[in-house]
Amino acid sequence: MSKTGFRTPSAVSIGGTTTIRRLESIDEYRQCEKLQEQIWGPADIGGNRVVAMLTAQENGGHVFGAFAESGELAGFAYSFAGYGPDRRPRLCSIMIAVDERFRGQGIGYRLKQAQRHDSLAKGIEVIMWTFDPLQRVNAALNIRRLGAIARTYRANLYGNFTGLNSGLDTDRLVVEWWLRRHPRPSRWHAPSLATPICQVIADPRSGLPRIASADHDVDSDTLFLPIPPSLAELKRVDLALAQDWRTRTRELFLDYLGRGYVVVDFLTAGSWPGYVLRRPPC
Numbered sequence: 001m002s003k004t005g006f007r008t009p010s011a012v013s014i015g016g017t018t019t020i021r022r023l024e025s026i027d028e029y030r031q032c033e034k035l036q037e038q039i040w041g042p043a044d045i046g047g048n049r050v051v052a053m054l055t056a057q058e059n060g061g062h063v064f065g066a067f068a069e070s071g072e073l074a075g076f077a078y079s080f081a082g083y084g085p086d087r088r089p090r091l092c093s094i095m096i097a098v099d100e101r102f103r104g105q106g107i108g109y110r111l112k113q114a115q116r117h118d119s120l121a122k123g124i125e126v127i128m129w130t131f132d133p134l135q136r137v138n139a140a141l142n143i144r145r146l147g148a149i150a151r152t153y154r155a156n157l158y159g160n161f162t163g164l165n166s167g168l169d170t171d172r173l174v175v176e177w178w179l180r181r182h183p184r185p186s187r188w189h190a191p192s193l194a195t196p197i198c199q200v201i202a203d204p205r206s207g208l209p210r211i212a213s214a215d216h217d218v219d220s221d222t223l224f225l226p227i228p229p230s231l232a233e234l235k236r237v238d239l240a241l242a243q244d245w246r247t248r249t250r251e252l253f254l255d256y257l258g259r260g261y262v263v264v265d266f267l268t269a270g271s272w273p274g275y276v277l278r279r280p281p282c
Contacts, residue, residue: 018074018107019067020114022057028065029053031073035097041162048078048095056080060122061091064114066098066107074102077111079127091119093129108141116179125179130157130172132165133253134231134245136273143266143275148177150263153253167239168246173253173263194224194267194276197252208238209272211248216255223261225252226274 023029029050036048053063060081066074075098082092093115098107119127131138133153142148156169198214209228227249228234234242256277257263265276 017069018102018105018110020064020110021067023053023063023065023076026050026054028073029063032063032065032076032078032097035073035076035099036095038099039097040165053078062115062118064111064118066102066111068102074099075107075111077115079115081122081124082128084126084128088126089122089124091115091124091127093127109145112141112146112177116177120179127177127179129175129177130154131175132231133171133173133249133275134227134242136227136229136231136268139227139266139273139275140268142175142177143263144268146177148175150175151257153250153257155250155254167235168242171246171250194222195220196224196226197256198226198248200226200272203241206238208234208241210241211245214248214252216252221279223256223277223279224267224274225249225256225277226272229273 023032032053033049056079057063061079062077063079064077066076068074075096077093077096079091079093082090084090096108096111098111115127119125129142131142133139143150150173152174154172154174157172158165158170160166160169195218197216197218199212200209201212202208203210209226228242228245231242231245234245259279261277261279263275264278267274267276
């Protein structure tokens, strides 16, 4: 039993050769600090330190580590307990980080499942977190695979940084992962059911995707908002174009979410990846 009085497992068996378990030593927390700096840089968003992570784990939150067979830390998930405006308990997932050498093995998904398992054991039914809406891999995991939804968009939520997030405002979608239900009916999966709200073309010189036009007046129950296949590539080749994507998709998200639409799916088939937004029934 934890110090908060909850019965919480120190390890979660969810398949794969990597072991997912709670951190057990100061050295393991230090490894999390090191991994954050390795991924985000020393002056970016990844600045969660031992004191904060350990305190969260001992007071209703958790820090799960993904450990390779060699014992090396391959990734971690850090969360703390909180309450929503309705006073219902929820878990706030601050960060998931996976070492670049271990990516593509489903570690991020397994860490999220460990969070789910632990939260349900405590009677928590929703996990909240934020992510960059222009990051295709994160969107595919959070919205498509986990079945989370998003109703809120925050512009430049964390301010500006000089590391991994350099060059762009830190806009974020606020994710709600309702652990006992899956909000996406199968009939929403086909892109043909969603009306595009912007037209994307490939630049004739660079081949990079560009928003040719955007429509803020679409009246349809289901919308499609495309994003670039690789934000990192856009930033590397044409930062001004990446900034244009940030600005124009921000305007669309704020507009349509402000009207009550909800992000319910993410599609990777078709010419461009993108989000499906649904208008709730009256």
